[in-house]
Amino acid sequence: MSDVDWSALQRLESHLEAKHARGGSQWKETEVLALGAWKYSDTKGTIDLPTAQQISCTLLKIFTNALTIVTPTFDPLGVCLDPFAALANHSCDPNAVVVMDGPDLSFRSLKSIAKDEEIFISYIDVTNPLARRQKELKERYHFTCACLKCQKGPTGPEDKFLKPPKKLMKKWATLVDDLTKAGNAPKDDPANYVGDDIDSKRMAVLQGMAFSALQIAREASDPRVTIAGIENGMRLCYQCGMFPVYRQPYAQMRHDLFVNMVTVGNFPIAWAQGVKTYFLIDPVLFPQTYHPVRVVHTWTLAMLTLYIASEYNGLQFQQSVGSELDLGIIIYGLLAEVYGNVQRSHGQSSSFAKSVQRKFEEVKVDMTRGFPDALRGMEGRVEKHWKLFRQAADWMQY
Ligand SMILES: C[S@@+](CC[C@H](N)C(=O)[O-])C[C@H]1O[C@@H](n2cnc3c(N)ncnc32)[C@H](O)[C@@H]1O
Numbered sequence: 365m366s367d368v369d370w371s372a373l374q375r376l377e378s379h380l381e382a383k384h385a386r387g388g389s390q391w392k393e394t395e396v397l398a399l400g401a402w403k404y405s406d407t408k409g410t411i412d413l414p415t416a417q418q419i420s421c422t423l424l425k426i427f428t429n430a431l432t433i434v435t436p437t438f439d440p441l442g443v444c445l446d447p448f449a450a451l452a453n454h455s456c457d458p459n460a461v462v463v464m465d466g467p468d469l470s471f472r473s474l475k476s477i478a479k480d481e482e483i484f485i486s487y488i489d490v491t492n493p494l495a496r497r498q499k500e501l502k503e504r505y506h507f508t509c510a511c512l513k514c515q516k517g518p519t520g521p522e523d524k525f526l527k528p529p530k531k532l533m534k535k536w537a538t539l540v541d542d543l544t545k546a547g548n549a550p551k552d553d554p555a556n557y558v559g560d561d562i563d564s565k566r567m568a569v570l571q572g573m574a575f576s577a578l579q580i581a582r583e584a585s586d587p588r589v590t591i592a593g594i595e596n597g598m599r600l601c602y603q604c605g606m607f608p609v610y611r612q613p614y615a616q617m618r619h620d621l622f623v624n625m626v627t628v629g630n631f632p633i634a635w636a637q638g639v640k641t642y643f644l645i646d647p648v649l650f651p652q653t654y655h656p657v658r659v660v661h662t663w664t665l666a667m668l669t670l671y672i673a674s675e676y677n678g679l680q681f682q683q684s685v686g687s688e689l690d691l692g693i694i695i696y697g698l699l700a701e702v703y704g705n706v707q708r709s710h711g712q713s714s715s716f717a718k719s720v721q722r723k724f725e726e727v728k729v730d731m732t733r734g735f736p737d738a739l740r741g742m743e744g745r746v747e748k749h750w751k752l753f754r755q756a757a758d759w760m761q762y
Pocket residue numbers: 375376377428429450451452453454455504505506507508509510
């Protein structure tokens with residue numbers, strides 16, 4: 365490492381004292397890792413306290429400041445430490461997002477940012493309810509977020525239930541009470557806090573059950589087991605009648621289900637779930653049409669639709685979904701949307717923007733082969749067809 369990089373690393377925040385004072389499993393893990401790093405360096409003798417502290421401090425600087433390396437479509441690849449990017453503070457309503465493109469890292473704006481205005485990114489999943497965000501930021505980064513969104517309290521869509529907690533159906537209230545009495549409810553966790561009254565506490569238990577269902581499902585190595593676990597969690601969120609489709613962990617479960625359904629080759633179900641996310645979830649969780657996550661989701665749905673139409677028995681799919689639904693118009697409409705937003709989401713010269721442009725051109729060439737007028741009035745046809753396409757968002761019950 366160069367001297368410049370080393371001194372940049374030394375200036376980064378580690379929260380060493382706070383982590384040490386808190387102790388617990390996080391600190392234990394740091395100590396074990398520090399010892400491991402020292403052993404790996406093949407230094408002779410036994411480790412002394414100042415050396416152990418120095419290694420722990422360096423490791424904690426990495427944990428606090430590293431970014432996840434992702435593909436342009438946000439698939440995780442590893443971690444990196446960029447002392448410049450590490451200067452960005454967090455907001456739950458960020459004005460920028462980090463996008464990576466091979467070795468290039470860029471900050472893309474989500475809002476207009478005035479000269480000298482601070483640039484904020486998000487360190488965590490900001491689509492989670494307030495209490496969960498606050499707990500995660502406190503535990504990992506040692507601060508209490510005071511962004512505008514947090515200051516407003518639990519008033520945003522992330523904290524909305526379909527009904528006030530006291531309107532929870534009797535049978536669900538009884539189920540929660542029975543589980544709690546028998547000691548089988550998830551243990552009290554501030555991340556699930558909803559309120560202090562008995563009804564809110566019941567909702568906190570239900571929310572905890574949903575989050576742990578997702579976590580357990582994710583730990584399975586067989587995608588079929590993961591799917592079964594996610595579906596159980598989704599049924600809980602749906603049947604209790606309290607979770608809007610965009611409330612976490614319900615929305616995340618649907619996205620995980622989409623990915624796992626693609627993995628096992630169940631494309632029709634993946635498609636129907638992807639359509640639900642496209643129409644009912646992403647516009648709420650990512651209001652900017654050019655939000656990179658929303659653009660990537662739309663791109664993935666476009667690619668799945670294209671695959672279904674061209675490779676995967678498109679005719680049979682078409683018959684099963686109703687012959688009025690025109691997959692060609694849907695592919696064109698989704699790709700046009702991605703194409704219109706990708707300059708802002710990823711940057712005109714990014715490899716992702718180039719892939720989008722290439723694919724859109726390819727699709728247009730395919731559509732006009734033998735039918736030179738096939739694209740005439742396409743924008744209007746897409747607009748008309750979208751009402752029919754929107755109905756597919758209601759196919760899946762949960
Ligand atoms: C990646 S560093 C960001 C740069 C850091 N502020 C600095 O000057 O080195 C992460 C740390 O910055 C602080 N931080 C980030 N966002 C914050 C915020 N919104 N409010 C308070 N502290 C914040 C926390 O101490 C966090 O662990």
